Amino acid sequence: MTELNRQAAALRALHRPGDPLILPNAWDAGSARAVVAAGFPAVATSSGAVAEALGHADGEALPVEEMFAAVGRIAAAVPVPVTADLERGYGLRPAELVERLLAAGAVGANLEDSDPRSKRLSDVEEQADLLAGIRAAARQAGVDLVLNARVDVHLRAYGPAEERLAEAVRRARRYLAAGADCVYPIMLAEPAQIRDLVAELAAPVNVLARPGAPGPAELAALGVARVSYGSGLYAAARARVADLLGAIRAGTDPFGS
Known part of the structure; x- marks a missing residue:
């Protein structure tokens, strides 16, 4: 576990408020290698x-074995720490989730606090217990995983708009007290x-980079410690492929200027 502990410590140290960790999220070994080659x-x-990318919808529709296999391929392909988006944990008990995550070679996990199927916000105490x-399971396994606790208040438009920030703060505080490193x-x-x-x-606070949101420089000035791009790069890559295919179908040069 020595190497995993080293990577976990390195990943945690990269969460610096005002100098955020930038994460252009990957979806396979090739995209992960491209992220590292770009200097991240x-x-x-x-x-x-x-x-x-594996032919399934988001929302825990991908079989859990396939998700951990994909994480394993990504972790094996790069020399840097890997943190895995595990939705709400696929119904796994904490000890099994940690065992599978470490076996895949990842040292961080992103866990959301709404049900991927019903879209309903989870009970705060249930999520804190998770x-x-x-x-606790990570400590027993001997690796201090980096836990990123997603707060879905704004995603799910929970309650009156003027009360959402306070609810997000309430949930975030509880998750940090439960052992999360970042919200x-x-x-x-x-x-x-x-x-x-x-x-x-x-x-440490993580913010999603997307159209209409502040860019990384502004987020740094706001004190953010982590910036994620979610599925944005994958969507952009798919759109680019669609453009190339359209050009081929039209009989034009897809690589022309």
Whole structure:
């Protein structure tokens, strides 16, 4: 476990508020290698991109064995720490989830707090228990995994809009107390609210980079510690392939200017 511990410590150290870890999420070994070749110090997977690349929909539709096999191929292909997007854990008990994650060679996990199928927000205490169980199982296994707790309040448009930030802060605090290293209020994009959340938590915060959201430089100025691109690169790559195929079908040069 020595190498996994080294990688976990390296991944955790990369979460620096104001100097964020940038994660252009990968979906297979080739895209992971491209991330490393571009100079990024860690690789994160995207559950949606991995699932779609393997012919399944997002939302835990991909068989769990295939997800961990994909994570294993990615981790084996790169020399940097890998953190895996595991949706809500595929119904696995914490000890089994940790065992499979470590066997795949990953040292971090992203876990969301809404049901992938019903889209309903999970009970805060149930999610905190899940995170605490994973933290305890990881320590028993001898590797201090980096846990990123996704907060889905804004994604699911939970409650009145004016109360969502407070609810996100409440959930994030509970998850940090349960053992999370970083919290991920996905879809939160308003700069003032990001700044307020970072100030309220005084802990690493992950923000999704997407159209209409602040860019990495602005997020750094807001105190963010981690910036993820989700399935955005995969979607852009698919769109580019579609353009190339359209050109071929039209009888034109797909590689022309």
